[in-house]
Amino acid sequence: MVVDSEERANRLFHALSDATRRDIVRQAARSNHSVSALARMYPMSFAAVQKHVVVLEQAGLIVKERHGREQRVRTDISALRNAHVLLDELAAMWRERLDRFGDVLAESSKGAKS
């Protein structure tokens, strides 16, 4: 998936723009926590923490997994970076290159005909 690389950047930035969410990523990177365990760490309602978790999930920063009755949150930043974000960015770079390639080519083809 390449087309959404811009959108992914927006979501990442938005997700990382909040101190609580940054802390949740940090916690989830250290060990798996249930959403309710996370909720106890912050001076806010379960619903508010749950909302943060959703934003982080949509940004691809954390993954929710069901363990029996509870949902646990984990993050695998290295996998995220290595496998998806970087390749998407490289794909975006090559797409831009090839768009310019096409433009220069069209220009030189015209020049050759005239």
Add this chain to the structure above:
Amino acid sequence: MSVTNVQTDPGAKTLTLTADFDAPVARVWEMWADPRRLERWWGPPSYPATFVEHNLAPDGRMLYYMTSPEGERHYGWWRVRSVSEPHKLEFEDGFADENGAPNDQLPVTVSRVTITEEGNGTRMTIESNFPSTEAMQEMIKMGMQEGLTEAVNQIDALLSS
């Protein structure tokens, strides 16, 4: 839009792009063979490329620099592994210091270009293999959309805090 297909294989760290052009094979080849044309598309407009060496022959070497908006020059090199005009080109590319000497600390990317006649036009496929994430990150630094790079750096900073 000339790019018709993009495939990424995270496991193999490989990227494959297919592009179709309304131009004959020879003219598409010229885009690689003519350094003045090559430099018009290799670097982004904000980091224009200048090729100072261009030798499209087996074991041939290329040297270029990209100029940042602040006027800094970032050097890169290619080594041509094989070339079969006008259909195939395989090259390694990497980074160099300000004197143009290859930077051995940073890994090298291998790209295979295939140019074939397709209908009335030309199809070009590029398969790039990135040996490590360092190579990828370094490439990203050199003139990609800055958004994700910054985001990735933020993640790094976050996790090391």
